[in-house]
Structures are given as C-alpha cells and as structure tokens.
Amino acid sequence: MLSVHIIIALIMGCVPLAWIARRMGLPDPVTLVLGGAALAFIPGLPQIGIAPEIVFTVLLPPILYQAALHLPWGEFRESLRPILILAIGLVLATMAAIGLVAHWLIPTLPLAAAMVLGAILAATDPTAAIAVMRKLGAPRRVVTVVEGESIVNDATALVLFTLAVHAITTDAFSIPSGVVQFVFVAAGGALVGLVIAVLFEVVHSLLGDSELEAIWGIMLPFAAYLAADSVQTSGILAVLAAGMFRGWHSPEVLSARSRLIGFAIADVVAFGLNSLIFVLIGLQLRNVVTALSGYGVGRLALYSVTISAVLIALRMAWVLGSGALASLFRPIGERPMTFPMLAVVSWSGMRGILSLAAALAIPHTIGGGEPFPGRDLIVFLTFSAIVITLLLQSVTLRPLMKAIGLESDAQDLPGETAARREMAVAALKSLRRFARDSPPGTAAAASLKALSAQYLAEAPADAEVYDPAAQETRRQAQKDIVAAQQQRLIAMKHRGLVSDQVFLRLQRELDHVELSVE
Template sequence: MPLVEAVLAMMAACVALAVMARFAGLPYAVVLILAGSAIAFIPGLPDISLSPELALAFFLPPLLQGSAFRTDWNAFRRNLRPILLLAVGCVFFTAFLIGWVARLLIPEMPWAAAIALGAILAPPDAVAAAAVLQRLNLPRRIVTVLEGESLVNDASALVIYRFAIAAMAAGSFVPHEAVGSFLLLGLGGIAMGWAVARGTLWAIARLRDTLLETALSFLACYASFLAAEALHLSGVMAVVTTGIMMGQAQHRVFSARTRLEARAVWEFVEFVLTSLVFILIGLQLNDIVNRLGDRGALELAGLALVISFALIVSRFIWVLPAAALPRLIPSIQRKDPLPPMSHLVVISWAGMRGVVSLAAAIALPLNFPERDLIIFLAFCAILATLVLQGTTLEWLIKRLGLVQQPHPHGIDPEEAHARHVAAEAMLGAIRHRAGDVLYGPIAQDLLAEHVDRAGHLKRVTQGGAAVAAERAARRAVRLEGLEAARTAILTLRAEQGLAEDLLTKLSQELDFEENRLRNALG
C-alpha cells in the first residue's frame, strides 16, 4: 500500500510541477528534477528506488515507440546522411571524448566505467527539445534531423553502454569490436522489430476493437524490446523499427476511432513515464550524494562542471566539420549545399540530455565501479544541459531569425493544396453516386455543400487578400452552430433526462467535428 500511495503522490506532483513549469516558461524536466531533489530532503519519506533491471525495460520501449510512430519516414530517408552522422558518428565521438575527459579527471576510474559514463551522456533527447520546437515554426529540415537523430542515437549509445558494462566484467574493452557488434546487433534488432510489427499489424487488422488495438500497440513495443534483448540484439532498434512500421501503416490498418483515442492514451503514458523518470532520479540524488561523502563538495562540483562543459562543447566540435566535410565531394555539394551556419548552431545547441540518459544511469548494475559518481555526474550534466540549453534554445532560434512567419492567408499553400485534392476526390465520389436510383437524391443533397467546400479550398490554394477573412468567418459560423447544438443537448438532458450514454455519443460527435474545424479550413 505505501508503494501505491507513493506512486500516486508522485503522479500528482508531476501534474502540479508541469503546470508550474508552463507558467514559469521552463522545461518541465528541469522543474521535476529540482523538485524531486528538494522532496528527497523531507524527513520521513519512504525510500523509493528503482531496480536497475527494470529501468530500461519498463521506461524505454513506450517512449521510443511513441517517437518512432510519429516519424515522417519519407523525410527521415531524405535526410539519412545528416541523421546518421549525428546519431552514430556524434554519439561514438561524444562517448569516447567524455570517457577520455573522465579518465583525465578521475585516474582511478576504470576505462570501461569512463566509457559507460560517456555512453550514458552521448545521446541527446528530442523530447527535451520538443516543447520549444513545437511552439516555433522552424525550417522543417532542422526538426526532421533532430527528431530522426533521437530515434537512432539511443541504439548507438546503448550498444556502447552494454559493451562497457560487459568489458568491466571481462576486464578489457576493444573499440573496434564494439563497432562491429553495433552493426550486427542493430541489423538483428531491425529484423526483430520488423517481425513484431508485421505480426501486430496482422492482428490489429482483424480485431476491429479500439480498446484491444490500443492495448496491443503497447504490447508490441515491449514484445519487440524484450524479444530482441533476449536474443542479445538491439532492443532499441527493434522498438524503433516497430514504431516506424506501425506509424506508416496506421492510416491503412487502424480505424479512425483507434487513431484518435490511441493518440490520447499514448500521450498520457509518455507524459507519466517521462515525468516519473525525472522525479525518481531527483528523489534518489540525496542518498547518492551521501554515499559520495569521501569526495568534497568542491571536488564534486568541479567534476560536474568540467564534464558538463565537455559534453556541450563536444557537439559543436562534431557538428560543424561533419556538415562541411561531406560537401567536399562535388556530387553531394550539388545535391545538398551546406546549410546556413544558423541551422548548424541550432542543431549543435539543441543537445539537451533527458530521459534515456537518466534511465541508463539508473540501470547500471549495483556493483558497477564508481556507480554513484557516474549517476551523480550524469545527473549534473543532464541538469546543466536542460537549464542552460533548454531555457535559451528558443531565444537563440529567434535571435538567429529562424522562426518562419505564418502564411499571410492563414494556411500553408502545400497544406491547402492537399486539402483541395482531398475535397475534389470526395466531391467526385459524391457526383459519381448522383445518377444512382437509390443514392441519387441523397448525393444531390450533399453536392451543394461539398461544391462550396471544394471551391473555398481552391481559392485558398490560389491565394487572395480576402481568403483569410473568409476562412475565419466560415470557421466561426460553424463553431457557433456546434456550440448551439451542444447547449441544446444539455438543455434537453436537464429538462427531459436524456440518457447518459446517448449524451456521451452525441457530445463525442460534436467534439470530433469541433476538433476537425479547429485544425482544418472549416
């Protein structure tokens, strides 16, 4: 019972702290870590610890699959070179650079332990930057590269991490073996993820039940991760592959209701898991610092400062040459000229560490050398990147002039064109039915509405000064109509006792339509 109460209390705290972070304009991960650290000093609290074996297996699969599910696969493929240079090259470079710096600072730390620290800190977390990126209208390629990097870099880092732990047990670490094994484990993980995704999609196509389909999507992420890990393959690559395949198939296999409701469930789970990881590490920091009592406060502060500085600088050291050197090849330069320096600066600065690094730090074996020091340094580096980079990223983006202004007609022409094509297709289908004996009268009734809608979308595509005002007026009138319908239903319920299930059904239909209007042209 105390465990249940503790979990519920942490969830309540996460919600309250997320609200505080929103009002303060801070990344909520920063607030969660600091609050967890402060709460840990309250006397009488139960000791809350997370099993190392559970940390990665429980938290990572849904967080990784959720990100992969939302990935634009076509954009990912178009930007594969810069993504891999960051997700593989930069991760390997950072892991070994941080390991080298750690060895210089702490000579008694074994090389494998130093590399493990580097692997923990190597992968940036796109979730940490998402709050900023979503608020700003950035060039699409920057967002694609950062999100694509976050899908693969965890696999790269965790392969190094696993080899460092194994090398600690064996007493040696061979870098070229780690590189070869990365390719083998990665390809095996991709194969496992593909198999799990195919089986899951086959089952979902036959279930026709939103609740079961959503539950199966969660089982898929854990199945791919655990199956790959059981075969000593890359569980991260398996989960990412499963997520990408299911995301690509969602419009073909999932029903409209499943897509709507599963998205809400997944967003909730991602928020809870991310929040719990951040607050859990904060709650454990007090005990970790106490166990490091043989090191002075100044020594710990100095180590944390140097490691954090090296971590931030390492990304700049890699990103700028990695972008320029491939363009020395004429064919690459012609097809893909060097991005503006402002783009490279933002990509370099958007290197906040987050939930994956925290989970990997907690997952170190209890008898691992310098475990408490590694967790402490990882915590400080993560906090430093979140506070320094997370709170200044938006300012930097605006300072560099990368925020794209909204289209003068209120909608991007590409989006308007896509909507116009869809509306014309719908109109064509209705016209095709207009001559039928059975469907003809019904189709004729619908024609006027859809002709008007297609015409409006065509005007939006072509542009014009009055388009934005017309679009706003259309949406306002329809939203007023929906609100009037909602009020009438509630009045009917109050006066005549409308059944609750019928009220829910009608309200849901109005909610779906309102959501469509607020996100479309109207």
C-alpha cells in the same frame, strides 16, 4: 524502490509542477527535475530508488514508441545523412572524448570505466528542446534532425555501453568481436521489432473493434522490447523499428477511430511517463550525494562542470564543423541547413533518463567479486551532466532562437494548397459517381448539390430542407468521399507529392470528418 502508491503520488504531483512551468514559460522538464530534487531532501521522506529494469522495460518503451510513431518518415529519410552523422559519429566521438577527459581529470578512474561514462553520456534526450521548438514554430527540418538523432543515438549509445561494461566485467574484449557484436545487437533488434510489428498488424486486422485495437497497439512497444531483449539484441532499436513501421502503415490498416484513440492514448501515456521520469531524476539527488560523501564538494563540482563543458563544447564543434563540411559535399537535391538551424541543433544536447538508467544499470561487482571501478562516481557525474545540460540549455534555447532569428514555419505548409485541391477533385469525382450509381430524389439531390458546393468553395444558393432520407443519402455520400480522399492522400504521400507534416494534418481532418458521419 518504487511502489504503486509512490508512482500514483508522483504522477499526481507532476500535474501542478507542469502547470507551474507553463505559467512561468519554462520547459516542463526543468520544473519537474527541480521539484523532484526539492522533494528528495524533505526530512523523513524515504529514499526512492529507480530499478534499471523498470526504466528499460516499463518507462522507456512507450516513450520511444510514441516518438517513432509520430516521426515523419519522409523528412527523416531526407535528413538521414545529418542524423546519422550525429547519431553514430558524434556518439563515438563523445564516448572517446569523455572517456579520455574523465581518465585524465580523475586518474583513479580506469580508462575502461571512463569509457563506460562516455557511452552513458553519448545519448541525448531533447524532450525539453523539442517542446520549446514546437512552441516557437521552429523549422520542421530542425525538429526532425534533433528528434531523429535522439531516437537513433539512444540505441547506438546503449549498445556501446553494453559492450564497454562487458569488456570490464569479463576482462575479454577485441575490436573485431566488438564490431560483430555491435552489428548483431543493432540489426537483430531492428529485425525483431519489424517481425513483432507485422505479427501485431496481422492480429489487428482480425479484431474489428477500435477499443481493442487501441489496447493492442499499446502493447506493441513492450512486446517488441521484451522479444528483442530475450534474444540478447537491442530492445530500444526493436521498439523504434516497430513504431516507425506502425506509423508508416497506420493510414492504410487503422480506422479513423482507432487512429484517433490509439494516438491520443500514446501521447497521454508518453507525457505522463516523461513527467514521472524527470521527477524521478530529481529524486535521485540525495541518493547520489550520499554515495559520494567521501569526496570534497570542490572536487565534485570541478569534475561535474568539466565533464558537462566537454559535452556541450564537443557537440557544438561537431555540429557546426560537420555542417560546414556537409555543405561542401552535399548531394544534389538535399536542402542545406542554415547556420541558425545548425546553432539550434548544436545547443539541443540535453541528457536525460536513458543516461541515468544506464548508469544505474552498471553492475556493482566484476569478475572475482571486485567492486566495479568508480561506479558511484560515474552515477554522480551522469546525474550532474543531466541537471547541468537540462537547466542550462533548455532555459536558454528560447532566447537563442530569438537572438539568431530562426524563422518559423509558415502556417500554410508547402504543398498543402495543392494537396487540398487534389482531395477536393477526389471528393467531386466520388460525389458524381455516387449520384450516378444511386440516382437521388429531389430532396437528396438538393442536399448533394449543397455538399458539392462545399468542395467547389461555393455557397449553396438555397437553404437545405431537412429530410431524413436526404440526410442519410448525404451521409453515405460523405463516407464515400472520405474514403476517396483518403486513398488520394495516401497515393500522394507514396509518390512524394505531400510532406509528412501536411499528410498528418490532412489525415487528422479526414479522421474527424469520418467520425462525424458514422
């Protein structure tokens, strides 16, 4: 199992592997998985297992939280229909299709156990896909759909997985009770996450220290997961709900320093854990192969390729088919997704650590002490699907985007110019109000005039003369300006006048300005 020394060594090893990937132009996860697989077969190296509870309670919460924290809520809401079609409809279709195909292909694998495999492989992990998309400047709509789908379908697939395992281990399951339990687990998890996020926000308002606020924020995903898990609801949905709530309210409740520190820490932690996870996936290769020594290589290869091919083909058919139908019944005002967009979304169905953790979480025995049917084979097929989809799709996504001519987002985002103009107006009004309430002296007046010229896009006529009192006056005026601009920016966001991407960009600029005048 993992020890502190092994974890530190693996994290250190992730850095050169990620460096090699970037030098070669490959997505980080590809090199990390291959590096882990190579390490697995080093003679004398002990087998390194992954305890599912470590994955679910330690590794996944901060990663999911970071994704939910940065999820553009406005764009997520705008793309909610295609996201739900994928995150719920495609998950159910994948579970059924993989279950039926696996049972037909492997008659010794009971249908119920095959359905467990289907639920495991229904969740996507588009870490590599999103990294490629962002480097190439893919349309924000595509990134939002793929990212939003992966966030929601994680919870959907895990709830279905839990119900399927429960049905096998207890030999008692009915569709009505399953639906009720599904709703309870999903809705309960989201509710617990929101409650924990509100409680954390109340405590946060009492701290008044940016470092403590940042540490307190890091604890939120773990608290949300454990609280939901303790009442037998979805910890994954609790983390997602808490992250989305926190991301939506952070402009109003967090200081600039707290936001910059907290978001930077969350990004670094998520990157480190993601890297560690992909190396751990590769390290499981020897464990998985050893457990299936009784199977022939040809049969295992046939099973792996067939299951992975069904996963890829089903996703492509579902995305392209549902996209065509959606264009016929699209609500007024909803932007259509073009064929190049749909093609990239359909090719972004990589599987990852969530699937492997779920497979490893399958109990070894069922009621009466009998072995769980096909457990080792399910773990192997999960591992092979992760490796095949990751290596095939993440490596070919870049040439696919270039081949179909997917247009990049413009640097000057829609609405950004208007938003900057509104913020400049807010700055000038704040500056006039400041000068009226605190009439400045001669030097301070010149400094404020130069500051005003910045927002009028003019160059000051005369160079400023350094004067300590004038500089202090200017600093106070700038603090008032930043507060006024922040209020105007938040108001524009709430009224839907500025996109999430523009809002985040402008808020980050304001945060840096605020820190510079503290």
